[in-house]
Amino acid sequence: xxxxxxxxxxxxxxxxxxxxxxxxxxxxxxxxxxxxxxxxxxxxxxxxxxxxxxxxxxxxxxxxxxxxxxxxxxxxxxxxxxxxxxxxxxxxxxxxxxxxxxxxxxxxxxxxxxxxxxxxxxxxxxxxxxxxxxxxxxxxxxxxxxxxxxxxxxxxxxxxxxxxxxxxxxxxxxxxxxxxxxxxxxxxxxxxxxxxxxxxxxxxxxxxxxxxxxxxxxxxxxxxxxxxxxxxxxxxxxxxxxxxxxxxxxxxxxxxxxxxxxxxxxxxxxxxxxxxxxxxxxxxxxxxxxxxxxxxxxxxxxxxxxxxxxxxxxxxxxxxxxxxxxxxxxxxxxxxxxxxxxxxxxxxxxxxxxxxxxxxxxxxxxxxxxxxxxxxxxxx
Numbered sequence: 001x002x003x004x005x006x007x008x009x010x011x012x013x014x015x016x017x018x019x020x021x022x023x024x025x026x027x028x029x030x031x032x033x034x035x036x037x038x039x040x041x042x043x044x045x046x047x048x049x050x051x052x053x054x055x056x057x058x059x060x061x062x063x064x065x066x067x068x069x070x071x072x073x074x075x076x077x078x079x080x081x082x083x084x085x086x087x088x089x090x091x092x093x094x095x096x097x098x099x100x101x102x103x104x105x106x107x108x109x110x111x112x113x114x115x116x117x118x119x120x121x122x123x124x125x126x127x128x129x130x131x132x133x134x135x136x137x138x139x140x141x142x143x144x145x146x147x148x149x150x151x152x153x154x155x156x157x158x159x160x161x162x163x164x165x166x167x168x169x170x171x172x173x174x175x176x177x178x179x180x181x182x183x184x185x186x187x188x189x190x191x192x193x194x195x196x197x198x199x200x201x202x203x204x205x206x207x208x209x210x211x212x213x214x215x216x217x218x219x220x221x222x223x224x225x226x227x228x229x230x231x232x233x234x235x236x237x238x239x240x241x242x243x244x245x246x247x248x249x250x251x252x253x254x255x256x257x258x259x260x261x262x263x264x265x266x267x268x269x270x271x272x273x274x275x276x277x278x279x280x281x282x283x284x285x286x287x288x289x290x291x292x293x294x295x296x297x298x299x300x301x302x303x304x305x306x307x308x309x310x311x312x313x314x315x316x317x318x319x320x321x322x323x324x325x326x327x328x329x330x331x332x333x334x335x336x337x338x339x340x341x342x343x344x345x346x347x348x349x350x351x352x353x354x355x356x357x358x359x360x361x362x363x364x365x366x367x368x369x370x371x372x373x374x375x376x377x378x379x380x
Contacts (some may be wrong), residue, residue: 007058037097107322
């Protein structure tokens with residue numbers, strides 16, 4: 001049914017088969033509990049119905065990664081964490097050859113996050129157990145239960161993908177799904193520049209001074225977690241950073257009362273944190289205030305927007321939640337108000353959605369620019 005590959009010489013057979021059959025069904029088992037980077041336990045691959053479980057603790061997978069990047073297609077279900085792991089081990093060179101069955105099912109109206117277990121039941125009427133999800137995949141030897149669980153995750157994945165592809169092609173949606181999968185893998189590959197990390201923590205309520213403090217804290221935290229290979233929450237949670245800039249502690253006693261801050265962090269890095277809060281550059285170098293999110297356009301424009309979206313849903317048969325996410329809509333609002341460059345919009349809005357959705361939405365919102373501006377602009 002499957003072969004567990006522990007020796008480098010045995011990996012050669014897998015690499016040879018990958019050359020002969022360049023479409024793979026893939027999954028990973030890893031541990032990321034107390035580290036920043038994932039630790040690979042097992043990499044599962046189904047090649048032409050032959051299943052191999054690659055030991056991530058013993059094998060040099062350099063040649064394997066290269067073949068994954070060169071594949072005709074890599075099939076995953078809910079690929080985000082798998083792709084993130086591949087980028088860590090092989091380099092953040094965006095994979096453009098992915099088909100994610102979860103993304104495919106979302107286009108078929110099954111929701112944005114259908115599980116693999118539910119997908120198999122829904123599409124193939126196959127039941128599998130998911131009882132080893134929290135196993136220790138770095139422990140050796142692996143149990144028979146763990147090995148069978150890992151093998152099952154790719155045993156039916158190819159069949160699932162073929163069924164989903166057939167339905168997508170019947171609805172002329174297959175190429176749209178491939179494009180969205182490509183945008184997803186590109187998104188995972190892109191790291192936020194250090195000096196902009198504060199934007200993932202702060203909000204429009206924060207003053208420029210507080211945003212400058214958050215920038216200092218965010219850069220320091222990112223450097224620390226990568227150097228120590230620890231989760232961000234082990235150093236400072238986002239909520240802790242917000243409490244820090246809002247309460248602005250001046251000594252370790254005040255620092256210890258900050259929300260969710262660890263005693264060890266106060267002990268080891270208390271002075272550094274206090275200095276990051278205290279010693280700031282000149283005010284003209286502080287970040288500008290963040291824009292207030294727009295909840296809705298004016299009533300007339302909102303109706304036009306809703307009508308357009310509904311028309312596109314009916315014409316394309318793409319579910320509304322897949323067609324346009326809330327965060328993309330907010331990007332369009334800001335694009336119109338701040339007269340942005342279209343190339344800076346989310347990639348999802350610039351592909352197959354552009355002519356039928358993005359462009360007409362921009363035209364509608366431009367008629368409502370003055371109303372939108374009253375909601376979004378803040379004093380800097």
